[in-house]
Amino acid sequence: DSGVTQTPKHLITATGQRVTLRCSPRSGDLSVYWYQQSLDQGLQFLIQYYNGEERAKGNILERFSAQQFPDLHSELNLSSLELGDSALYFCASSVTVGPGSGYTFGSGTRLTVV
Amino acid sequence: GENVEQHPSTLSVQEGDSAVIKCTYSDSASNYFPWYKQELGKGPQLIIDIRSNVGEKKDQRIAVTLNKTAKHFSLHITETQPEDSAVYFCAAWDFGNEKLTFGTGTRLTIIP
Numbered sequence: 001d002s003g004v005t006q007t008p009k010h011l012i013t014a015t016g017q018r019v020t021l022r023c024s025p026r027s028g029d030l031s032v033y034w035y036q037q038s039l040d041q042g043l044q045f046l047i048q049y050y051n052g053e054e055r056a057k058g059n060i061l062e063r064f065s066a067q068q069f070p071d072l073h074s075e076l077n078l079s080s081l082e083l084g085d086s087a088l089y090f091c092a093s094s095v096t097v098g099p100g101s102g103y104t105f106g107s108g109t110r111l112t113v114v
Numbered sequence: 115g116e117n118v119e120q121h122p123s124t125l126s127v128q129e130g131d132s133a134v135i136k137c138t139y140s141d142s143a144s145n146y147f148p149w150y151k152q153e154l155g156k157g158p159q160l161i162i163d164i165r166s167n168v169g170e171k172k173d174q175r176i177a178v179t180l181n182k183t184a185k186h187f188s189l190h191i192t193e194t195q196p197e198d199s200a201v202y203f204c205a206a207w208d209f210g211n212e213k214l215t216f217g218t219g220t221r222l223t224i225i226p
Contacts, residue, residue: 002157033213042218043158043203056211090157097212100146100165105157 003027004106006091012112018079021109025072025093031055032074033103034066037088049074050097081113116141116208120217127194128225135220137204138186146207147187148214149178153200162189191222199224 003026013019025032034046045058049068060066063081068074078085088108094101117140127133139147145166150158164171164178164187171178175194180187187206191198204217 002159004157043216045213045216048213056213092157100163100207102148102160102163103158103214105150105159107155107157 002104002106004029004091004093004104006089006106006109008109009107010110010112012114013081015081015083015113017081017113018077019081019111021076021078021089021091021111023074023076023091023093023106025074025091026104029093029095029104030072031094031097031101032068032072033092033094034060034074034076035090035092037090037108039087041087043090046076048097055097078111083113086111086113115210116144116206116215118204118206118215118217120204120220122220123218124221124223126223126225129194129196131194133191133194133198133222133224135189135202135204135222136186137188137206137217138184139206139215140185141206141208141210142182142185143209144206147178147180148205149189150203150205150216151200152203152219158203194224196224196226198222 005024031050035043046060048056066076090108092103092105120137148163151161152158177190205214208215
């Protein structure tokens, strides 16, 4: 157990639907990162939050949004889902922002869009 | 921003032999380089990291080397075992965007 909790572990939904993925960071970590990993692909950075504020954005589609709440948990919202959105979505957390802040990853949410 | 290239994309090694994975980075300001191991169905796990003030770091069968001049770093796994089979990701700290930039991954298969 890495200390980063992601729910649900698996999600199957239809095209056009909306889903919410949840992440609880490791205790004491203020920064949360979201990554998308498609089949046999690398880790695509989506978005980062630090202590409730959006810090950096990657290749995140406009159909996707995220937020970090006062208790530091984060949610990634995916709407108008398409078949191509099927992927593993990982959340990672770190103590702060800066070099040397190693990321701790959760075990991911596998999203299947049918 | 930082750009990280990783090679090879796949690597098969006989059990007991050594494996080497190489990464290059573009931003000379980068000073932190972690390596992650992702086993099937799991999230990536940090296995070793190196900072730019050292050239090599070892942890049992795993070592990482860094050449700042050439802007490349490598992961070395000696005496490989079946449990080393996984996807390995290198990363470099992107000062401009204040985040880690990951390589594209190497699928390592240990052949018994």
